Amino acid sequence: MKDLCGTKVRKDDARYYALYMSDLAHQDPNKDMQARWEKLKNLTKIWNDMSVVEEFERGLLHPQLARELYTLPSEVLLVRAAKKMVLLKEARVRAQKMDDELLKSMKDLESTRAELQRRAIVDYKELVGFKEGLKRMGRVTYEYGYRVALACFRSLHPDSEVEEDPFTIRPEDDSVPMERQQAFDDSDPPES
Template sequence: MKVLTRKHKFRVGEGESHSRSKGKELAASSEEPEAPAGSEEGGASPVHDRLRSMGGPEAIAEAEERASGVREELEKIKGEKAEELLRREASEKELQAVRGHLGDAQQLLKEARTRARRMDDELLQAVKDLESTRAELPGQAIARYKGSLCFKEGLKRMGRVTYEYGYRVALARFRARYPNADVEEDMFTIHPEDDLAPMERQQDFDDSVPPEP
């Protein structure tokens, strides 16, 4: 309880009036209501004092309701900010993952391009080798054919035909010169009994005169 006091100059003849006025002030101060707890004088905040002076409990209730709404709005904003932060972090993680995949894809693309260039070089070399083989193939085929047994047998047959033709020409000339001479007409006639005679399949040609029996 705060007691208000006043200072007065004491004058002669004013003692009685001063005592009466002091008694009134003490009575007035004793009749003042006690300040509620929480104020500056008794504990209440200045806001409550102002609201109480403006409208009493209804104004306080309305202000508290508004404050509650503001707090809810702030909590909502905080939640939205937190969600936005989480979404941003997730987006950054996805972006980092995409960048990692992009780096891998670029590396794979680089390797694929390298393989493609190498394959192009190999294909070009294969085409060159094919063209060279085509150019060399006829000569190689002829060389292989000349080295084959079939070609050699053909040469022998050709030599035999040539020899037989020369023999017949010489025989015709001999008969023209010696019409009465007895000469075997076709010494190249194949007789069945000749198959019984042993003979090597491959024999060197020998046109020398055989010894007399």
């Protein structure tokens, strides 16, 4: 590793630091590690303890940033920080726009669902079968209501007679052969 890097760390060299992994000797597994990880020992299995995992990740993610702080000029760092701030602001604006679009899409979906249900009802009411069914229901309701009213009238006034409508279709009329639809002749009568 020393030959690969080709650098030596001196006490008066404040601009560049390197960690030589080859200098690490065999460690005692129960000895505390000398890093910013207070809870970690050499034998610690970090995947078993969540608090240790968080501490390890914090320590693991910062060395790149620390190296750049010590090796790059401050102008470069300021430019990078400004660039990151601009990118962060743009990302927040894009996220806000996406949230607005999502909210608008959800409102459109809800209004479309409501309109679809309304339209389905209107289309169903336009069907011929539905209209005929309503007519039949009206006739049945009218006939039933008429029969109930007639029965009530006859129970209250047994001596009275009710004149029946001659155009009412009755079950006994079904045996008479006759077409339901008669052609209407509206021509002038012959002169005599």
